[in-house]
Amino acid sequence: MGHEVGLHGYDHVKWHDRLNRLSRREIAEQVERAIRIYKGILGVRPESFAGPSWHSTAQSLDLLNQEGFTYSSDTRGVSAFFPETGGVRVPLLQIPTTLPTMDEMLGIDGLDVQGFYKMIISRLRRNLLNVLTVTAR
Structure with missing residues (x-):
C-alpha cells in the first residue's frame, strides 16, 4: 500500500x-x-x-x-x-x-486543515475515481 x-x-x-x-x-x-x-x-x-x-x-x-x-x-x-x-x-x-485542493478550500466558511481532511473524506466515493492533488510548498 x-x-x-x-x-x-x-x-x-x-x-x-x-x-x-x-x-x-x-x-x-x-x-x-x-x-x-x-x-x-x-x-x-x-x-x-x-x-x-x-x-x-x-x-x-x-x-x-x-x-x-x-x-x-x-x-x-x-x-x-x-x-x-x-x-x-x-x-x-x-x-x-476529482477533489478540491487544500489551497482552494482553506478559509472558506472558516475551514481549517482538519476540517479540510474531514471534508475530503466525506467526498470519497466507493467504486469511483477519487483523485486529490497534493503539492509541496
Whole structure:
C-alpha cells in the first residue's frame, strides 16, 4: 500500500504563464530537467505527469506521450479519458483531479486543515475515481 509520486514539472510559473507560447524544444527542456531531478531523487523515471495549474497543450501532450508517460493529470473531471486536440485523439490517458485542493478550500466558511481532511473524506466515493492533488510548498 502507498501512493504514487508523479512529476509536476520543472518551472511551475513558466509552465503556468507561458506554456501556450513555448516552443516544443522549450517544453522538452522543462520536462527533461524535471525527469533528471526526479530520477536523481527517486532512482526511477516518473510514470505520470500533472501539468502545473492543470495546463496542457497539443505539443505538451504529444511530448509527454513520446516520453513514455503512462498518463497525465492536466484536467478536472469525474472519469479518465483520452483527449482530442485538433480532431486527433492523443494516446496519453488523462486521469482528472476529482477533489478540491487544500489551497482552494482553506478559509472558506472558516475551514481549517482538519476540517479540510474531514471534508475530503466525506467526498470519497466507493467504486469511483477519487483523485486529490497534493503539492509541496
